Amino acid sequence: MYLMPDVVMRLRPVLFESLAPGTRIISNSFDMGDWRPEQHISAAVSGGLYLWIVPAKVSGHWTLSIDGHGEPMDLEIDQHFQDIEPQLQGRDQGYFMEDVRLHADRIDFHAVNRHRSYRFSGRVDGDGMSGYVHIQDGDEISVAHWQATRS
Numbered sequence: 001m002y003l004m005p006d007v008v009m010r011l012r013p014v015l016f017e018s019l020a021p022g023t024r025i026i027s028n029s030f031d032m033g034d035w036r037p038e039q040h041i042s043a044a045v046s047g048g049l050y051l052w053i054v055p056a057k058v059s060g061h062w063t064l065s066i067d068g069h070g071e072p073m074d075l076e077i078d079q080h081f082q083d084i085e086p087q088l089q090g091r092d093q094g095y096f097m098e099d100v101r102l103h104a105d106r107i108d109f110h111a112v113n114r115h116r117s118y119r120f121s122g123r124v125d126g127d128g129m130s131g132y133v134h135i136q137d138g139d140e141i142s143v144a145h146w147q148a149t150r151s
Contacts, residue, residue: 005030016081021056021124022104035081055082056105056124064088064148066118066133075148086111088118107131120146 003011012032015025029047031037037050059079065072074089084102088095088111095111095118107129111118115137122131130147 019054021054023054025052053104055102060150062148062150067145
């Protein structure tokens with residue numbers, strides 16, 4: 001089907017909310033506004049081809065635990081399609097977030113404070129996510145399993 005821009009924009013929230021993470025959407029000629037495509041291939045005749053990969057829905061408040069590493073932390077994520085802004089709060093301390101990425105059901109982020117560095121890598125599954133974290137505390141480096149639950 002060839003859909004006009006106004007139809008694509010009306011369909012956009014339905015696609016984002018109802019399609020599974022990792023689903024690929026291809027459009028000929030028309031973009032989806034502020035939903036940034038993963039790839040755009042220009043063409044001389046039309047507006048080209050656009051590719052989007054549906055991201056997991058991660059917006060909200062999460063309780064994050066690292067096996068063998070004390071109390072749970074609060075993770076708050078603001079999401080605009082594949083662009084996310086996580087904020088991690090541990091025992092009376094916040095973390096600077098960098099290298100943040102959400103691609104389909106895969107999430108990666110690096111949380112740093114003056115004492116410790118956490119490099120999280122995991123997968124999202126509905127209201128849960130889990131994976132492995134590389135922890136650097138001074139000269140010590142370790143790897144642990146982590147999990148988070150959305151509340």
